[in-house]
Structures are given as structure tokens and as C-alpha cells.
Amino acid sequence: MINQTIPSNTEDRHAGETASLPEEFRAALRDHALAPLWDFLKAALPHGRPAGVTRPHRWRYADVRPLLLEAGRLVPVAQAERRVIVLSDPGRGPNAMSATGTLYAGIQLLLPGETAPTHRHSPSAARIVIEGRGGFTVVNGQRCEMERGDIILTPGGQWHDHGHDGEGPVTWLDVLDLPVFTAAESAYAEGGHDGCNAEEPLMTLTSELLRQGLRPPRAWRCENPYPMLRYPWQTARAALERLAAATGQACAELAYVNPENGQDCLPVLGFTAMMIGPDQHWQAVPTSASTVFHVVEGSGESRVDDHVFDWSAGDTFSATTFASVSHRATPGQPAFLIRVDDAPLQKKLGFFQERQLA
Numbered sequence: 001m002i003n004q005t006i007p008s009n010t011e012d013r014h015a016g017e018t019a020s021l022p023e024e025f026r027a028a029l030r031d032h033a034l035a036p037l038w039d040f041l042k043a044a045l046p047h048g049r050p051a052g053v054t055r056p057h058r059w060r061y062a063d064v065r066p067l068l069l070e071a072g073r074l075v076p077v078a079q080a081e082r083r084v085i086v087l088s089d090p091g092r093g094p095n096a097m098s099a100t101g102t103l104y105a106g107i108q109l110l111l112p113g114e115t116a117p118t119h120r121h122s123p124s125a126a127r128i129v130i131e132g133r134g135g136f137t138v139v140n141g142q143r144c145e146m147e148r149g150d151i152i153l154t155p156g157g158q159w160h161d162h163g164h165d166g167e168g169p170v171t172w173l174d175v176l177d178l179p180v181f182t183a184a185e186s187a188y189a190e191g192g193h194d195g196c197n198a199e200e201p202l203m204t205l206t207s208e209l210l211r212q213g214l215r216p217p218r219a220w221r222c223e224n225p226y227p228m229l230r231y232p233w234q235t236a237r238a239a240l241e242r243l244a245a246a247t248g249q250a251c252a253e254l255a256y257v258n259p260e261n262g263q264d265c266l267p268v269l270g271f272t273a274m275m276i277g278p279d280q281h282w283q284a285v286p287t288s289a290s291t292v293f294h295v296v297e298g299s300g301e302s303r304v305d306d307h308v309f310d311w312s313a314g315d316t317f318s319a320t321t322f323a324s325v326s327h328r329a330t331p332g333q334p335a336f337l338i339r340v341d342d343a344p345l346q347k348k349l350g351f352f353q354e355r356q357l358a
């Protein structure tokens with residue numbers, strides 16, 4: 001990837017100058033909060049392929065876990081609100097609050113008996129459970145148990161809190177579309193609610209009935225764009241194995257969707273369960289989406305452009321837009337990954353592409 005950005009500080013502003021202009025003219029532009037496009041056009045619209053700054057990276061769970069447990073000793077959850085260590089894109093420098101341009105990822109810890117207080121925010125989130133039993137998330141009053149590999153959705157604007165009734169640490173990967181909301185200057189949160197709203201019981205009942213093929217009268221039917229909040233891993237895993245057996249293939253993938261309409265389950269983020277057979281090679285079609293891969297089971301190795309990442313359960317790695325991505329599972333056992341990307345957003349914006357750029 002070309003590492004090129006629009007200069008943002010005063011010293012760099014003349015770095016892209018393409019025309020000799022009188023300093024007096026440049027000063028006049030600056031004085032009126034104006035800028036010459038021609039100096040920065042190629043940086044803003046690079047030819048051939050996007051000029052991303054994301055650097056693909058693999059975060060080993062074995063590296064993150066001890067630091068997370070140390071954070072558990074150092075930082076009370078009531079003080080932190082959410083005790084999370086962010087998977088920070090090295091391409092954006094220290095403390096970057098994203099893994100790619102559009103995807104935030106972080107690993108959250110709850111210790112037995114702890115509660116992460118109720119809040120809601122404009123970005124949507126999904127939790128992919130890594131470790132522990134007894135964790136749960138309550139979304140608008142609906143309790144979702146958290147088992148390893150499960151995906152729990154907390155859509156934007158919905159009240160949610162987390163708790164832990166079991167023993168030992170519970171950890172999960174948080175993935176949010178926070179960078180999109182940050183770019184739109186629309187990221188914010190609210191707290192201090194009891195976690196319910198008046199429509200929620202009716203929305204939940206409506207969703208249950210629709211899944212049973214029963215549609216309530218329109219007069220009292222509430223539209224719920226998120227009828228399914230918990231996607232159990234065991235269901236997805238079994239479905240991948242059935243699909244692979246039915247097709248005679250060693251690899252399989254399944255998208256997580258809204259069960260009522262088959263569409264993406266969140267507006268910005270897309271989720272796919274992947275099975276890679278033992279010692280099998282998976283060459284992905286390059287796409288314009290940026291991606292975070294999380295390893296649920298097994299081990300293997302992935303190539304993301306010039307980067308080679310070996311991985312095992314609990315690890316997470318990123319891929320940039322239009323990256324060449326391939327995976328191989330180690331011999332002897334299949335590997336299972338969950339892919340999270342921003343394809344739903346790109347499709348809504350009309351520029352999602354599946355192709356190899358020259």
C-alpha cells in the first residue's frame with residue numbers, strides 16, 4: 001500500500017505543492033480558511049488504489065491476556081466503565097483507537113461478580129467471546145448468555161450492560177464501527193439508564209413469533225431491525241460442518257444475517273464464520289472492505305500482502321482494503337475463524353468491490 005495522507009499540520013502543508021505560487025497568495029488563502037486543491041489532489045485521490053495508513057497486524061491472545069489480567073488488578077471496572085485493551089493499528093501510531101480505518105477492536109475483561117454499567121452509544125458493537133463461562137450481556141432488557149465463540153450484538157442506540165456470574169476471567173473481543181462515527185463527528189454515549197424501554201417486550205415477542213412463522217397484527221407489530229442479538233458459536237460451527245459435508249468441500253463460510261430478512265445483521269459491520277479444513281489453503285477474493293479476523297478454534301497461518309501471521313485460538317489479525325489474503329490451517333484439525341468487515345457500509349455507499357487492483 002502507498003503510505004500517503006493529506007498533510008494536516010502547518011509545516012507539512014507545502015509538502016505537496018505542485019505549482020509555484022506567490023507566498024502572498026498562499027497567505028491570503030490561509031487567512032480566509034481556504035486551501036489550493038491542486039497541491040493535495042493526488043494525496044486526497046491517489047491514482048490506482050487507495051492510500052491507506054492501516055498496517056496489517058496480528059495480536060496474540062497470549063500477549064494480550066496477561067496485560068488484561070494486570071489491568072484487572074490495576075483498574076476497577078466501575079472506574080473504567082469498560083475495562084478494554086484496544087487492538088491499536090501500528091500504522092496510526094501509539095494509542096490509535098482503531099484496528100483499521102473503519103473497525104475498532106478491543107479485548108474486554110470481566111472478573112467474577114463484576115458488572116460493566118448500563119450505557120448506550122451511537123456506534124454499534126459486537127462481542128465475540130474468547131474465554132470463560134458465566135458472562136452475559138443485557139441488551140434493552142434482553143439477557144444474552146456469552147459462550148465461547150458466540151457473537152452478541154449491541155446495536156447502536158440500544159442500552160446494554162455486561163455481567164459475570166461464573167468463576168475465573170471472562171474475556172471477549174469487542175468490534176465496533178466507532179471510527180466511522182468518529183469520522184462523522186457523531187460518536188457519543190449516554191449512561192445511567194435502567195436498561196429497558198417501553199417497546200422492548202413487544203419487539204422481543206414479535207421477533208420470537210416471526211421466527212415461528214407467525215406474524216402479529218400490523219396494528220401492534222413493532223419494527224425491530226435487530227431481531228437476533230445472540231448468534232451461538234455451536235450453531236454456526238455445526239452449520240459450517242454440515243455445509244462442507246454437503247458440498248464435498250474442505251472449507252466453508254457462512255454470513256451472519258438478520259433471520260427475518262436475510263440482510264446484514266448490523267448496518268456497518270459484516271460477520272462471517274469460516275471453516276478451513278486441516279492443511280487446506282484458502283485464497284480470498286480481494287475486496288475493498290477492511291477486515292479483522294478472529295481465531296475461534298484451531299491454528300494456522302495467514303498471508304496479508306507481505307505479512308505472514310501464524311495464529312491460534314484467541315488471536316486476532318487485520319487486513320487492509322484490497323489486500324491479498326490467504327489462510328492455511330495446520331494439519332490434523334480444522335481451523336475456525338470469524339471475519340468482521342465493513343462491507344455492509346461500503347455496499348450502502350455504493351463502492352464495495354471484489355477485485356484485485358493492478
Ligand SMILES: [Fe+2]
Pocket residue numbers: 119120121125154160
Ligand atoms: Fe458499550
